[in-house]
Amino acid sequence: MRERIVSVIAPELPFFVYGTLRPGEGNHDLLLRGRTLREEPARLSGALLYDGPGYPYAVEAPVEAGATVAGELVTARPEAYARLLAELDRLEEYVPGDPRNLYERVVREVVRVDGSAAARAWVYVAAPAVAAGLRARGNLIDGGDWLARR
Template identity: 35%
Template sequence: MNEKLPVFVYGTLRKGLHNYENILEGQTTNEIAATTVGSLYAVSHESFPCLVKEGKTVIQGEIMCIKEDRYEEILKKLDALEGYDERNVQESDYVREITTVVDDKGHHVEAYTYYWNQPQGLGQFITSGCWQTYLKEKRKMKC
């Protein structure tokens, strides 16, 4: 049985983005701005981000506190979205690990985070550490 920790999200699961709307909207008790440190990349034709532990970039995201009565169901949906199978971690696209993130009040919070688990496939490095900023900049370049 998994510990019922909040989940730190940094990409398409952030509030206002499509996977948030599909999976997390209405399923949380609290959503708190937070950061971690690592490196953020855009992969698969720049359609989604991946986080790796190595690096010193401040990564922007949110802590999602999932409703207790929906926790197991939502965690299974998140695992499926991220291509994570705890029975076959080596083949998983991402691995879900407990990490410490810093919330908007400076508190250290333990949360699950999905880290990229494929040694190859890193795309464009996101210098801002923010997926939403990256998307805005990418849209501007297409105009």
Template identity: 40%
Template sequence: MSMNNQNDKLPVFVYGTLLAGFGNHRNYVKPYKHVSTPATIQGEIYHLPAGYPGLLKGVQEVVGEIVTFAPDVYEQALAGLDELETYYGEGDPRNEYERIIVPATIEGTGQVVNVYVYRYLDQDLVKRTGVHIPHGNWRRYMQELPE
């Protein structure tokens, strides 16, 4: 049995500038009918010099939100996110991020759901130029930065 049907309209886990209160949320999430749910995934997160985070493979907890777009706006919303994250499709050499399916744990209930997440492709660049965020919470990292 194919699993693809369930993956067609997966929610998206966001952990950086797409979180509520940050610039890209206003342009890429807010215009579309959606529900946001606090959640975590496993990975490692780094703050990059360009001002946004890069997610890598890892076993730490990364804090963010699951964004579930309404079905009628889903394709349009996802296309906008793909463009923002420089994702042209699976295996495309121009990709800055890859869009992959990972399990996310919903805060409070502990329920696990499959989500799309954008993971940075150039691990060496991230580790060389980025600042590791050990607590996995980019929002908190930004709030704690000195003025």
């Protein structure tokens, strides 16, 4: 396990989840159940979804390409936020500034499927080296929906 780097205080934004953290998936029950205020269907524009080894990767793409990723906008309970953020970073093996990251945690705008206002959220996207490999030889998930791939 890599050494943990103490990160700067992050804004308490909701999370956009698109893979194993979605309702009905294993990591949702493990990490999110009982720790959220709301979970709303949402879409991330400007990203493609690639199949990984048991989990997906969102890879950023030009917004004009029309690519979107389906997921949920998850709002954590305030008392659970700091611990949940740390646990999600650990799950995604994200360490701020580490070039070995598989994912980067970035702030992106997501749109709620019900048509209500867009929201800024934390999203774990493929780190640059991982994204380059996926673009070159990865398995694209048509439609950008991890749950529909089955």
